[in-house]
């Protein structure tokens with residue numbers, strides 16, 4: 001399928017900053033962005049790649065390969081280890097680079113190590129990015145890294161910071177399509193709620209399969225409870241087990257989907273899942289970066305209102321939101337929320 005044309009086609013290049021550009025996701029993501037898959041087939045792109053000093057050489061190698069693709073839409077590439085340079089004029093920032101959990105590292109150590117990265121990047125975004133920058137945090141723990149970045153980016157509205165649960169959403173769509181034997185285009189109304197972690201709640205309550213309620217088409221509540229939900233929750237771990245490395249091509253594809261929908265709009269008659277700053281909807285405490293059902297138009301996202309949450313869904317949502325609140329309290333205790 002060829003990418004859609006952007007409504008603002010033919011204007012100045014959009015500046016897209018990608019951090020962690022020499023990593024696995026970066027390698028799958030950058031050619032997709034440069035080909036027009038993310039922002040539209042007529043939208044020129046200027047790429048700014050940020051890496052740590054030890055990986056700048058590898059990022060420069062990726063830039064050489066992007067040159068060698070001769071992408072018609074690629075207006076230029078800069079490679080740097082300086083966040084101020086990387087975020088200069090950024091219209092879209094994909095924060096992929098983060099510190100992986102090392103041997104013997106506790107969750108608190110991981111939050112602390114990533115806190116240092118995302119406080120600095122939040123500040124650099126505030127000082128250098130375009131006024132209406134759109135930020136997608138992919139690097140884990142994605143929701144809490146986004147929370148840290150937005151708290152350290154004075155002047156940028158919190159609504160401009162999002163975290164990625166689109167991979168979880170796409171995994172849920174694919175599982176339901178496979179079970180029901182319809183193409184993925186026949187699946188609508190899935191929501192992933194909460195944290196991008198094993199506590200997330202992939203919710204089929206409002207989903208439809210070719211216009212019919214998914215729960216009726218599936219006709220087997222045990223499949224949903226005992227197979228669908230844990231499979232989606234544990235899919236990241238299953239990929240690591242099978243591949244010996246974490247999801248990269250599918251994560252890159254989800255990042256492209258997330259930004260494309262945010263910039264160009266979600267399709268009519270459905271929604272997607274994005275982790276955004278809560279306004280208190282569905283009882284999620286205000287200020288947490290939680291995944292919700294979201295529609296986008298005109299470059300703005302909106303949380304879908306009025307969905308029913310039965311007791312089972314409420315309990316699952318409370319668990320994942322409780323984890324987000326605990327992560328927030330931990331990073332607040334470390335002084336990372338400004």
Ligand SMILES: NC(=O)C1=CN([C@@H]2O[C@H](COP(=O)(O)OP(=O)(O)OC[C@H]3O[C@@H](n4cnc5c(N)ncnc54)[C@H](O)[C@@H]3O)[C@@H](O)[C@H]2O)C=CC1
Pocket residue numbers: 019020021022023024025026050051052055096097098099100117137138139140141142164165166167168196246247248251
């Ligand atoms: N939200 C989601 O759905 C998903 C998130 N992830 C997360 O995405 C992140 C990246 O994954 P991979 O590309 O596979 O990892 P990777 O380890 O292959 O690459 C990460 C890159 O980030 C760079 N980096 C580290 N600190 C940096 C900094 N301060 N500034 C710029 N670059 C920095 C590293 O040098 C490395 O090249 C991981 O945190 C992973 O857990 C992965 C899959 C899905």
Ligand SMILES: O=C([O-])CC(=O)C(=O)O
Pocket residue numbers: 140167235236237239246247
């Ligand atoms: O589980 C991981 O480390 C990578 C990840 O976020 C995912 O695949 O969803």
